[in-house]
Amino acid sequence: MNNNIVFPGDSVELDNRSVDIEEFGIIENNKIKPYKEIRLYKSGDSILGKIIDDQISVLFVKILPFTHSNIRYISNINGKIMVKDRGDLGMKLSDIILARIVKEDKDTFLLSLEGRSYGVVLARCSECGSFLVASNRRLNSKEGKNKIERLICKECGNEEYRAVSQYYGKLDFIKKILIHYSKGVD
Numbered sequence: 001m002n003n004n005i006v007f008p009g010d011s012v013e014l015d016n017r018s019v020d021i022e023e024f025g026i027i028e029n030n031k032i033k034p035y036k037e038i039r040l041y042k043s044g045d046s047i048l049g050k051i052i053d054d055q056i057s058v059l060f061v062k063i064l065p066f067t068h069s070n071i072r073y074i075s076n077i078n079g080k081i082m083v084k085d086r087g088d089l090g091m092k093l094s095d096i097i098l099a100r101i102v103k104e105d106k107d108t109f110l111l112s113l114e115g116r117s118y119g120v121v122l123a124r125c126s127e128c129g130s131f132l133v134a135s136n137r138r139l140n141s142k143e144g145k146n147k148i149e150r151l152i153c154k155e156c157g158n159e160e161y162r163a164v165s166q167y168y169g170k171l172d173f174i175k176k177i178l179i180h181y182s183k184g185v186d
């Protein structure tokens, strides 16, 4: 759970004074910004997540909050990706992925990467930490099937491979997808 979020009934310290919270909000720059609504992600939604643990047979994913039209989407449980979906060279710790929630399973969301939109959307160089850039060159480019793409570090020249979304590095597109799949918005 994002600990910047405040709930009705909370009491928080701001500028050395205690403030009683009456509506959902988020603390930013020492101010409480109200939200019309906070909604929990559910099955069928598309999410942005960060790979936080690699257990070989399963990758664990922290589901990142997303805000649109004054509505904040959050998840209070993590996601997981079963290994058969990630490919041999697919993902590394700290990669940011776009995925779809399939169902809730034992206090986690089971995530799917099926479809060209889904996969890694942002990754850092293992050598120097800079963001990797898409090369648009796929490994064994079997149409629609293989998502493994060569990514390049412009800083140190390192090359790595990831199972990428077709929107790798295109954050504006990713935002549109998340808005599109947020049912009941606008």
Ligand SMILES: [Zn+2]
Residues within 6 Å of the ligand: 125, 126, 127, 128, 129, 130, 153, 154, 155, 156, 157, 158
């Ligand atoms: Zn590098």
